[in-house]
Structures are given as C-alpha cells and as structure tokens.
Amino acid sequence: MTTPRDQRRVFGEVADAYDDVRPGYPAEVLDRIVAYAGGVPTSVAESGAGTGKGTALLRTLDTPLICVEPDPAMAGVLARRFAGDDLVSVVVSRFEDWTPPPGGVELLASAQAWHWVDRTVRTRLAAAALAPGGVFAAFGHDFGFADDELKTAMDAVYQRLAPEIADKPGLPANAQHPDSFHLSELHVSPLFTDVEQQLVVSVVPYETARYLTLLTTFSGHRMLPEQRRHRLHQALAELVDERGGVVEQKLTTALCLARRTGSDRA
Template sequence: MDVFGSVADLYETARPGYPPEVAGAIVDYHGGVPASVAEIGAGTGKGTAVLSTIGAPLTCIEPDPRMATVLRAKYPAAQVRTVPFEQWSPPPGGVGVLACAMAWHWLDPATRNVRARTALAPGGTLAVFGHRYDYADAEQAAAIRAALNALDDTVRERPVDWMYHDVLASGEFTDVRAVRFRRHLPLARDQYLALVRTFGPFLAHPPEMQRQGLDVLGRLVDDFGGTVVMDLRTTLALGRPAR
C-alpha cells in the first residue's frame, strides 16, 4: 500500500470523502456504539473522517509513514499504528468494529477475511467500504476509456460490489449485507486530473506514460467543456464473525 505515500498530500486533497451516513449504517448494524473501532489502511484519513464520528476509541493501521504523518495531524485523538495489517496485533478480546476503506484489495486475498474475523471481538462487526468511480455521461465514459485503453489495455476494473461478494464468499462472516450510496460529483479539469494522479494503476506506470495519460485526459476534458461528472458509487459491506 506504500504506493500512495509519494502523493500523500494530493491524495488528501483530491480524493472524495465518504457519505456521513456510512457511520450511522455501521452503528445500526452493530446495534449501538461499539467499544472500539480499528481501521485497516487508513491512508490520510478519508475513511477515518466518517469512522471518527461513531464516538468510539479509534485505532488507525497505516503502513506508509508518509500517509500516517498526514493522518496523525488530522486526527490526533486516534492511535495510529504504522504497520501492515498482517503485522498488527489486535487488543486482547478483539475490537468491536474492524473497518477498511478502499484498502481491502491491498490485503492478501487468501488471508484477509480470516485475519479480519480473528481480530474482532465476539459479536463484532466487519465494515468494508469503498468507491467505484464511473462517469455520469455515457459519451464521456466511452471517450475516456478508449483513450486510456490506447495507452494501456491491461488495466481491469473490479466488479461493482466486489468487496461484498468477497466477504460473503469467504464463509468467515454471517449476516453479510451491502448498503449502497450514490452521488454525482462534477470535477473541473484540474480536479479530475488530480484525482487520476492518485489512482494505483496510474502510479504504477513510468513517469513518461503518466505524462502522456494526463495530456490525453486533459484534452478530452477541454473537449467536454472543462468538466467531468463522476458517477460515484459507494458500497458498504457488513458482516459478523461466523465462529
């Protein structure tokens, strides 16, 4: 997950936050305010902004020290642990809520659900949530995808609600539910390009390909009249330990 450390400040300013209703959905599912909350891959605190409103003691697990520095400055009341989730030791008895915002895919698919279940207290709640970025205008979507595929046709998007299906299929959790939110987010040219610069597939490319991609996208947004409207879908997957 340390791929984002080089753009920690940009990540904080460019990435959209989460609907505040996510916190209420977690509390409702849990049956009240939990005794504690731990967040996996907290980054600069996009998910933390919602989780901190639950009103429980909060531990943030963030392996990248550059991201953790931003996180500590924003949320001094949270305990920030600069370790990978796989090396983090849950408190005795486990945590009430274990949350993960847009970082589930960075965890080992073979072990993430087992580790999450064992980190929870009896009767605890797993809460995994994240955005799916799409485009409200079909013509914009087609033009952007065609341009990006011309540069690199190997990138594949995960299916909508993939985290819900991952948790459900693991067999480690019961009463698995999905709560969905959706909104349109207009972004001016520079805002959109800043957002693109925080995406993992973009950061994985060499600088010259990054520059080419931004040039192409910038020209497209100019052709659109200077604005891209994102179709932002947020899914919250909830579950209880099966055993």
C-alpha cells in the same frame, strides 16, 4: 539489482495530493454500519487508514479508534490530522502484522483498502481482530462517470494510450467494483455470518486540473511509465476541456458488512 515497485505502497508518493483530492465517504455509509451493528460500537479499528478519509467518517462515532496504516507518508498526514485527538491512535503497520487489543474490537472497518491485505489470511485476521458479534465493514468507491458520452470518449483514449488499465478508466488498478469485495470469502467462512452488501451513490464534480491530480493518486496510473502517464493525462485533459472542463464523478460506494460469529473454526 532493482526491487520491483510495490503497487500497494505507491500512495505515499503522493500523500498530500491524495489527501487533497480523494473524495471522502457519505455519512449514509456510517448510518448503515451503525444500523447493521444495532448501535454505536464502543471500540473501532481501521485497516489501511491512509491519510484519514474513512477515519474522518468513523471519528464521528466518538469512540476510541485505532488506525492501522503501513505507509509512513500516509500515516504522517493521518497523524497530523488527528494530532491531540485522544480518541484516535495511529499504528504504522500492515494489517497482517498488527496485534489487535485483547478481546477484539466491536467494529473493524476498512475504506478503499481491504483489497491490499493478503487475501489468503485476511478473513481469519479480521475475525481475530473482532469481539464475538463484532462487525466487519469494508467500503470503497467505484469511480464511475455521470456522463456516458464522456466515459465512451475516455475509454477510447485509454485504449490508445494505456490499454492495460483501459477497462477501468479513472480507477485504481484494484478498484473495488460493487460486486468485488470478495464477499464469497466471508460467505463461506464459519467465522462470519449475516454477510451483505449495500450501495450508496453520490456525484462529485472535478475540474480538469483537479481531476488530473485525482488520477495521479490511483495506483494503476502511478504504475504506468512516467512519459506514458503524462501523454495519457494530457489527452484526457484535452478531452475534458473540450467538454466543458468538468468531470462529474459518479461514486458508487459499496459497503460490505459481516458479523463475527462465536466460532473459532477457520
């Protein structure tokens, strides 16, 4: 009997490509976290660190940073990237199975990865990982398009060839739209206060070949049967080439912030 492929584990199949083409995060995201925290945190943990795209931003804090990442291939790229860096440690584990340091950390961050943590326990586990008053910061890109006409044409290709991901062309299946950080979980929890969301917009150009590689790193695309993924990517490549050979990816980076209260009631 074959086991169903786990969508949250498909990133490791393309770890190097992921590291090559996925966009990093604007410095402004970190500036906003530090402003919200009221200073530079002295201890940081990151859930779902992947190959280190968010880690690179967090590392600029010059603070000890524990990266929790369950996929061995992703963690391998991450560990190589920060080899010899005394401030960065890598733990190969799901966030759900990780034991936070006693007393908790001052900042728990997660880049494009919080939606993969079991939603029935993640708010409680985030609180358990934080010192009282500590800051939770989840952020992630919504991969939009600067050119509306290109987006409309791409929508039609998705409708024809991959309707199951047609509502989010170019997006991972569980992409975090600016309003879908499950802020309500934090709003209703007595473990968190001062819940807010901020948006940072940037535009990143991708030439056709690189854009196709980007698509292969999205879990929704990876889960498509190979032949259909191939047909979809071919059709999208033709479309992009007809329109100048560049996709301007409009990234709306949503940043969800919350502060750990002193309360231990879940």
